[in-house]
Amino acid sequence: MxxxxxxxxxxxxxxxxxxxxxxxxxxxxxxxxxxxxxxxxxxxxxxxxxxxxxxxxxxxxxxxxxxxxxxxxxxxxxxxxxxxxxxxxxxxxxxxxxxxxxxxxxxxxxxxxxxxxxxxxxxxxxxxFNQEVKKDIFRFGGLFHRVGEEYTSITSSAWVMMRSRLPWLIVGVLGGTAAASVVTSFEELLSKFLVLAAFIPVLVYMSDAVGTQSEALIIRSVALDPELPLGGYIIREFKVAAMLAVVCGFLISVVAIIGWGTYFLGAVVGLSMLVSIIAAVCISTFLPLVFRRFNYDPAVATGPLATIISDITTLGIYFSMAILLLDFLNLI
Amino acid sequence: MxxxxxxxxxxxxxxxxxxxxxxxxxxxxxxxxxxxxxxxxxxxxxxxxxxxxxxxxxxxxxxxxxxxxxxxxxxxxxxxxxxxxxxxxxxxxxxxxxxxxxxxxxxxxxxxxxxxxxxxxxxxxxxxFNQEVKKDIFRFGGLFHRVGEEYTSITSSAWVMMRSRLPWLIVGVLGGTAAASVVTSFEELLSKFLVLAAFIPVLVYMSDAVGTQSEALIIRSVALDPELPLGGYIIREFKVAAMLAVVCGFLISVVAIIGWGTYFLGAVVGLSMLVSIIAAVCISTFLPLVFRRFNYDPAVATGPLATIISDITTLGIYFSMAILLLDFLNLI
Incomplete structure (x- = not known):
């Protein structure tokens, strides 16, 4: 060849x-x-x-x-x-x-x-078919593809394996540094309402989880069937995302009110989860399309990059929501 | 039939x-x-x-x-x-x-x-082949499989789609509640060293990312090729995990020392990332094997469940590491 x-x-x-x-x-x-x-x-x-x-x-x-x-x-x-x-x-x-x-x-x-x-x-x-499937799953898992076929072989060395896994992890460390800066910039708020820190993991986890589901579906539905009507698909995706956001936001709000005994926390956490789930679905769905529009490989935008951007967005939404609500309730 | x-x-x-x-x-x-x-x-x-x-x-x-x-x-x-x-x-x-x-x-x-x-x-x-691939990707994305084939069809209603996505998300809310309890139980520590809160997202993200990579590899390598020598595979996987943990732990430690100006934070964050990445790889690799041993479907253990358990483990490691180090340095 x-x-x-x-x-x-x-x-x-x-x-x-x-x-x-x-x-x-x-x-x-x-x-x-x-x-x-x-x-x-x-x-x-x-x-x-x-x-x-x-x-x-x-x-x-x-x-x-x-x-x-x-x-x-x-x-x-x-x-x-x-x-x-x-x-x-x-x-x-x-x-x-x-x-x-x-x-x-x-x-x-x-x-x-x-x-x-x-x-x-x-x-x-x-x-x-086998190649396509590998590409989808590796992309999804944040594995670099360049190293070729060797990484699935049991004979590949640990060193080769590490090279195919490290690049996205370094991007993750950089993204995590940005996330740490976001949290630090809200330090004053956090020192007054320390309990807000407790809900950072669940907010980040839930927006990632819904975003990952959206990706898993779009990978199988759109990538393999180029004739799928994209418009209808996206509209349905947002209906589903909105329903999931309402249910999960309501649940976590109830948990916060009952478990931590504060209505303020319940409102902040519930509303933040609602907004951040919808934001995560937007990011997972539109980022690949934007990349394609500007002739970059849309594969780069799925998986880790979408997760990192949606993590930072979620943190911003969470603390802004807390400040907005404190302001609205004249607690600040 | x-x-x-x-x-x-x-x-x-x-x-x-x-x-x-x-x-x-x-x-x-x-x-x-x-x-x-x-x-x-x-x-x-x-x-x-x-x-x-x-x-x-x-x-x-x-x-x-x-x-x-x-x-x-x-x-x-x-x-x-x-x-x-x-x-x-x-x-x-x-x-x-x-x-x-x-x-x-x-x-x-x-x-x-x-x-x-x-x-x-x-x-x-x-x-x-197509069915197997769907199963892998859906499992990975935390989508419930029971609803059958309908969810990839553009004609399925948003309601049907929501039902296939909600179950794991509810498990996520419950897991997130447990994570919030872990953070709350370290409230005293956190109130003294508020900056620790800033690194919660990156620690959770990085252990998840490495765990997800391990899963993506094991899904393609072991599930489809039953003749793969599992012992050799696991040994290599841990060598790779250890190398990744050292590199990422070192990097985030440098970032914390330079960006936030405290050696204590650098040491806690770096060591926690090192230990929690290795823990995440253990969870992603052994949880499915344990499930199989007790005749549960190992599919249940991959994806969301492994992530939730590894999130909670990471938080526990992080705060315990901080207390250990404070104790060691006589700062508490």
Missing amino acids: SDDVPPETVESKMCTRFPRVKIGDTVEDIEEMLSQHTNQFDSIDYIYVVDDQNILQGVISIKKVFSTQDNETKVENIMKKDLVKVTPPTGQERIVYLALSHGLKALPVVDDEDHLLGIVPYDEILKT | SDDVPPETVESKMCTRFPRVKIGDTVEDIEEMLSQHTNQFDSIDYIYVVDDQNILQGVISIKKVFSTQDNETKVENIMKKDLVKVTPPTGQERIVYLALSHGLKALPVVDDEDHLLGIVPYDEILKT
């Missing part, structure tokens, strides 16, 4: 040795070709039918070849004309989606004028 | 219409069978060879049938005897692993005495 082929496109996964017949050929021609050349083919799941200009016209499954009794039957009479096809620059996510949704064992590759160039065979589809 | 077939085993995915020949048959027999019965078969990727007792002896790929020139060749002379096979109770994770690692389009299903019962065809393998 040459170096300038993008590694995550059809082009890098295409093979060019496969059965091809012409309009006008018969089932007997197919059988003769198969018995003579099968060993040269990478895959014989489908026989592709082209015209004189090598333009793809249809496809015949190997099963169809066998079940056609009359050997004189012309290929155009048994071929499927309604074809699923891809072009060399098609991304690998799309290959997996098409194979999964149509139950196909191979995909034909054509150029812009429908000339048949090759096929993506079964084993490449399965391999690609 | 009957109700008492476990939905995640080979049995539920098996089909029984496939090409089967006997020892002694010839390639011509195969071709005749295929041309007469292909339409009744779910899959013709492989022709399975059995003896008189229907015991599986070998397999011939459809490609091999075509490339064999002499029609009188006996099937036993061209069949592959070294077979990958599964039994009805085999779990679906194993199906995916075997198909992926051997590049197979179908898997034969046999009973304990090697009698051929059926096959798992291509489309079931791909569907199963």
Whole structure:
């Protein structure tokens, strides 16, 4: 494979040795070709039918070849004309989606004028699926992808593993420093209402948890199915986020009032959780879209980065809410 | 499919219409069978060879049938005897692993005495792979699985979506309440050294981040490949965790000393991060194993539960470390 082929496109996964017949050929021609050349083919799941200009016209499954009794039957009479096809620059996510949704064992590759160039065979589809899945889960877990395949192998050294895990953790330390500055800047408030410190972990945890759920859903729903209507998806996502925010905010508010005996704390914690959950869903959903808009890899925005930004946002919301409420109740 | 077939085993995915020949048959027999019965078969990727007792002896790929020139060749002379096979109770994770690692389009299903019962065809393998992947990502994101397939569909209502997301969030509120109690129980310490509150978010974030990485790796490495040597994997995991803990602990310590100007804070934060990262890796790695030991679904232990337990542990480590160090330095 040459170096300038993008590694995550059809082009890098295409093979060019496969059965091809012409309009006008018969089932007997197919059988003769198969018995003579099968060993040269990478895959014989489908026989592709082209015209004189090598333009793809249809496809015949190997099963169809066998079940056609009359050997004189012309290929155009048994071929499927309604074809699923891809072009060399098609991304690998799309290959997996098409194979999964149509139950196909191979995909034909054509150029812009429908000339048949090759096929993506079964084993490449399965391999690609596995790669995509790894990418999703690693991205989600904040693992750097550059180190290649070696990190899942038991033979990789601890040193290699550490290099693939450290970069996002260093970003985490920097983000955590910013979070510490936010808390420190509200030190005066905190010294008067020390109990506010106790609810820092639950507020940060809950906004992260809801944000992570949003990501898990968008990773599986949108990334793999490019035809999912994004508008409707986002509207529903916000309805769900609003409901979750109300329920969780109410619950933690009740807990704070009963457990810590202060209505003020209950109000601050409940309202902060409500607002910060909605903020976290916004961040997890829109950050990747903003990155894509400016041609950065949206993968960078999911996982750790979204969590770090939403942590800092949550802390800001929490202490601002406390000051607002103290001001409103004339307690400050 | 009957109700008492476990939905995640080979049995539920098996089909029984496939090409089967006997020892002694010839390639011509195969071709005749295929041309007469292909339409009744779910899959013709492989022709399975059995003896008189229907015991599986070998397999011939459809490609091999075509490339064999002499029609009188006996099937036993061209069949592959070294077979990958599964039994009805085999779990679906194993199906995916075997198909992926051997590049197979179908898997034969046999009973304990090697009698051929059926096959798992291509489309079931791909569907199963997709199900496994969803399960991993959803579990990771803390989404409840019971609601079935509907949650990835754009047509599911917001109400259905909320039900699948709420349960773990309620557990999160309860865990967060426990975390708040831990912080409150150290209120006296916190009132003297208010700056400790500022580093709660980064400590909790970092131990979660490293724990999540460990999970992402174990989900992909161990779950899908049951043959991975677990002992070696865990030893390496702890070497890596120790290195990450030292680097991150050192970094945050430097940040605290430079940014907040106190060596005491630097020492407490640095040492707490070191210990809590290692604790988080222990929790993420061993909790699922403990659950499995007592016959609970280990899936429950990954994701949110591990995070909640590790959050509370981190807070305990942090404040205990502060008291220990204060005591050691005679500052209290």
